[in-house]
Amino acid sequence: MKTVYKIFLMVIVVAFISCEDQLTEFNVNPNGVDPEEVNPNLMVPTIIVSTVKPYLEIGYNGDIAGVMQYVQKSGWSGELNRFEWRQQRDWDGWYGNLRNARHLYERAEEEGMEFQQGVALVIRAFNFAYISDSWGDAPYTTALNALEGGQEDLFPAFDSQETIYQGIIDDLETANSLLSKPSGEYEGIKADADLIYGGDPAKWRKLANSLKLRYYMRLSEKLPEYARAGIEEIVSNPSGYPVFTSTDDDATMDFVGASNDDSWPANTTFDESQSNFDRIQLCAGFRDVLVDLNDPRIGVWFNEVRVPIKISDEYGDDEIVDGVRYLHPEYMAENDLVVYDKDQWVADIENGKTLVDTMNYAGLPIASSTGDGSSWNLNPQPIQGGPNVHNSALADMYKEASGDMLKARLISYAEICFILAEAAQKGWNVGDQKEWYEKGIEASFNTWDLSEEYSTYITNEGVAFDGSLEQIIEQKWIANWTVAHESWCDWRRTGLPNFTIGPRGLRDAMPIRFQYGSNEISRNYENYSSAIENLQETDYTATDGKDSSWSKFWLLKGTNNPY
Structure with a gap:
């Protein structure tokens, strides 16, 4: 489904849609396509790519992937390894997506293209949810109206998270209606323009309602009855609100692999130095759970160390024999070296x-060093951003520019199963908790081509169903590999998984939001100043003031989670 034609379309759309304001001033489009007359199908690929790829990058090898203890880095790693989140983060790209989605909706409405209208609303809902989940209150009601020229349009007020979420739910409700007709009844669907579902309205309808389940659960601590009613309504009416029912429904995007821009992040095809790939390494926290559960997914996602370390008195102080590095116990003691213990490592560092x-899958612990991470585990060549033969790197498939398993994922059937397992655990009328829990694990195993391993894994100690929320969230966290932003949202909401963090972080707790960006502060200071008054400082805010990455927004205030 990925073609040169699509790449061409993306280039055109990026050129004119992202610069719509400037083009309107000149009333001339240098690319020969008038934004007021553009075919809506031309806009769809860029809107999808500019939403999906940044979401993947922050959840696979970005800061949130580090905070959620999936990976750490061996270079340029302060924000990811030690959560040095003192900088302001701009949301311009996400609002750019929203401007494009609005233009898509308007053009589709003018052309009578209900499918494209539905797609635009789903993308709009996803982007606004990402913004609110990441920053908190944000411009919503009067956002995206700068061309109208009014004071409230040029300097939009920040809406509350509660207001934004109500709007998100409403947009998805409208999308469900727009996408409810048989495919043949829609005008102007171009399958090649849809990089997720190939122009299938039924799939997009399932995506809209599956996202509603995600966002209702997001609200479950603040508005439990509202969330319960919303989830039960969807589950009780599968014909009116169809959701994902198998991994075939997963909202994923493949990669073309023709250039670095349309390839899997940090691939080595377009980076001969391999530095971007080499610096991404397994986090010890993720490894500990996967190894404890005897989870075969670790072997799909990561490589074993190239040179394992063993402790033995059969060799000298520090020798490599037959590809294994042996350290003598006396040498260990003399040099204050201790074997990593998941229950003791923080105290050992202190x-x-x-x-x-010494494990075959070795991992770098979060916030374990004030350095760049390159010297971890006695790396013989501690180069910032370089490889480490004693730590587990990503699996070789992640070196590729594209591949069958290299998919950017917005939301999966596995996630839906775990949402419903949690809802059942709360006592909501959605079906059997155990069944949904096990379906979630099975879906994840199917995704990673491990279906034959499932029947054994589901009986493992720590995996076999015990009815706890801890178990549901742990398995959901594992299944959300590369979708760390959603794991971050779950952790903030529930305090789970109960992560251990090292003593070398910027604070003694992990961050829970982004600071507002410098662009918004400089352009819209009055409304920014009003918005930060709604943030609640915590014990970890320190001298940041209210606009801190450790301050609580509405979704977290009064919940006692995650701290």
Whole structure:
């Protein structure tokens, strides 16, 4: 479904839609396509790519992937390894997506293209949810209206998270209606323009309602009865509100692999140095859980270390024999080296010890060093951003520019199963908790071509169903590999998984939001100043003031989670 034609379309749309304001001033489009007359199908690929790829990047090898303990980095790693989130983060790209989505909706409405209208509303809902989930209150009601020229349009007020979420739910409700007809009744669908579902309205309708389940659960601590009613309504009416029913419904985007821009992030095809790939390494927190559960997914996502470390008195102080590095116990003691222990490592670091990870899948612990992470586990060549033969790197498939398993994922059937398992655990009328929990694990195994391993895994200690919320969220966290932003939202809402963090982080707790960006502060200071008054400082805000990455927004205030 990915073609050169699509790439061409993306280039055109980026050129004229992202610069719509400037083009309107000149009333001339240098690319020969008038934004007021553009075919809506030309806009769809860019809107999808500019939403999906940044979401993947922050959840696969970005800061949130580090905070959620999936990966760490061996270079340029302060924000990811030690959550040094003191900088302001702009949301311009996400609002750019929203401007494009609005233009798509308006053009589709003019042309009578209900399918494209529905797609625009789903993309709009997803982007506004990302903004609100990440920053908190944000311009919503009067956002995207700068061309209208009014004071409230040029300097939009920030709406509350509650207001934004109500709008998100309403947009998805409208999308469900727009996308409810048989495919043959829609005008102007171009399958090649839809990089997610190939122009299938039924799939987009399922996506709209599956996102509603996600966002209702997001509200479950603040508006429990509203969330319960919303989820039960969807589950009780599958014909009126169809949702994902298998991994075939997953909202994913493949990669073309023709250039770095349309390829899997940090691939080595377009980076001969491999630095971007090499610096991404397995986090010890993720490894500990996967190994404890005897989880075969670790072997799909990561490689074993190239040179394992073992402790033995059969060799000298520090020798490599037959591809294994042996350290003598006396040498360990003399040099304050201790074997990594998942229950002891924080205290060992605080006591001045140097950790040695002897597992075949070795992982870098979060916030374990004030350095760049390159010297972890006695790396013999500690180069910032370089490889480490004693730590697990990403699996080789992630070196590729594209591949069958290299998909950017917005939301999956596995996630839906875990949402419903949690809803059942709360006592809501959505079906059997155990069944949904096990379906979620099975869906994840199917996604990673491990279906034959499922029947054994589901009986493992720690995996076999015990009815706890901890177990549901842990398995959801594992299944959300590369979708760390959603795991971040779950952790903030529930306090789960119960992560251990090292003593070298900027604060003694992980961050819970982004600071507002410098562009918004400089352009819209009065409304920014009003918005930050709604943030609640915590014990970890320190000297940041209210606009801190450790301050609570509405979704978290009064919940006692995650701290």
